Amino acid sequence: MRKDAVQNRERLLQAARQLFADGGLDVPLEEIARTAGVSIGTLYNRFPTRDALVEAVFADRVATVADLAERALAMDDAWDGFVAFLTGVCELQAADLGYNDLAARTAPVDGDRGYGLMLKILDRAQRSGELRPDVTLADMAFVLWGVAATIRATHEVVPGAWRRHLALTLDGLRTATAHPLPAPPMFTEQTRAALRKC
Amino acid sequence: MRKDAVQNRERLLQAARQLFADGGLDVPLEEIARTAGVSIGTLYNRFPTRDALVEAVFADRVATVADLAERALAMDDAWDGFVAFLTGVCELQAADLGYNDLAARTAPVDGDRGYGLMLKILDRAQRSGELRPDVTLADMAFVLWGVAATIRATHEVVPGAWRRHLALTLDGLRTATAHPLPAPPMFTEQTRAALRKC
DNA sequence: AGTTAACTTGAGGCATCTTTCAACTTGAGG
């Protein structure tokens, strides 16, 4: 790749990173190109679809989440680790509206490195007795989707409101309060299908 | 109003009710007019803005929710009443994607009849000792926003999934599990402002 | 039956965003 092409690609990524973070995933592509000081045609050259651009912008997040997961597993207390992990992911969401949108269309059911780690976090917390035994990884989607909705509504007005939402949600995941659940957990395939609808 | 105008209005409401329910609040107005067998101009005659149409379509919901609230208050057990109320509202959301969208842009902070009733439901459940004392009416927005997000993602694939989400959330609202919350509740004005952003 | 105000119509203008592509420019190897 020619060096000017590399530079333009980098500028586009930088502009997209900024605009996604501030305005969510639906920012007009023209605006991204303009901010990058590049024509819309160049944007299409480098990233044939919006998804390609989104993927490139948030590529590092996969590793970030995996790191969060590993750090959570390294914590002494299983429940604390579980809480730290979810809090960390939500902090990523709160810090970047684009990633928040992405999280609302993603679930902890992917096949990547994070998946296995998350299972471990969950399993360890359940074995410790603090996390209720009847929740599954698929239920974490409820947590993230819910907090994503709160972040989207409140980020400008009450920046920290989501922490309260998350805290309430976490209390619902503790064994101490557990009451029988009215519906079975979602199958992985169902969760995946649900996301395809967004 | 001329009788044909009345009829057209009715047809428009009926079409809108159906299309909102199936496709959410963002259905094109042209499609609504077409479904009603009426021109787009007539739609604009009767409902100058989209909001006017939405308001007309869902006008009855205010009373429905108030009824739900009254029935909840009539229940013997305060906690059961609280649960029945929230479940009822979520059922309305699940049955109508339009109302689900509306709920995501609405909060139990309005000045209408329902407001006082909801306060009573909450207060009674807290006095009974089952509902944790540190939650406020504003926190109910988290519940409804969260469930709305789950409904939107899963309604086609796993129709009842939201009940599980709600059940987990409700367990987080019980006194038995209550842990200190990390952020103060939202002020009414903050909640209102948050909704203006949607 | 005539009159008229109320009502309806739908093409067209506007706005926004996406996507393509033929013409032009430029980096880099020889």
Added chain:
DNA sequence: CCTCAAGTTGAAAGATGCCTCAAGTTAACT
């Protein structure tokens, strides 16, 4: 310095949805 493949450009076409208004139609009253 020459060449040309790689890269850039931005106008233009396309898609979608909102909204208006001049012209035509009709209910309803006398």
